Amino acid sequence: MAFLLAMISLLIAWYAFEYIQLTRSLNRAQFTATQVELRQNRLKALVAESVEYSQRNPAINPLLIAIGAKSTQTAPTTPAARPQSSGR
Numbered sequence: 001m002a003f004l005l006a007m008i009s010l011l012i013a014w015y016a017f018e019y020i021q022l023t024r025s026l027n028r029a030q031f032t033a034t035q036v037e038l039r040q041n042r043l044k045a046l047v048a049e050s051v052e053y054s055q056r057n058p059a060i061n062p063l064l065i066a067i068g069a070k071s072t073q074t075a076p077t078t079p080a081a082r083p084q085s086s087g088r
Contacts, residue, residue, distance in 0.1 A: 047064075047067075047069045050063075050064060050069065051064060051069055051070055054070065
């Protein structure tokens with residue numbers, strides 16, 4: 001009976017240790033994900049500000065086009081007409 005109690009105690013201690021280790025690992029991963037998200041938001045804001053700046057100074061357009069922040073062609077203002085099917 002004492003042996004069984006000792007084994008259960010060791011098992012509980014092991015699970016507690018594993019829980020603490022996994023919790024620490026999760027906290028590190030959450031911190032890293034938060035840092036990545038902050039950097040992405042800063043970069044998106046910088047790109048948006050650069051696109052806005054390009055309206056006043058078009059000399060920056062080649063750089064924005066090269067990084068994919070701005071397209072070379074503007075989108076059409078009216079939707080294209082749908083072709084009608086002759087099967088009806």
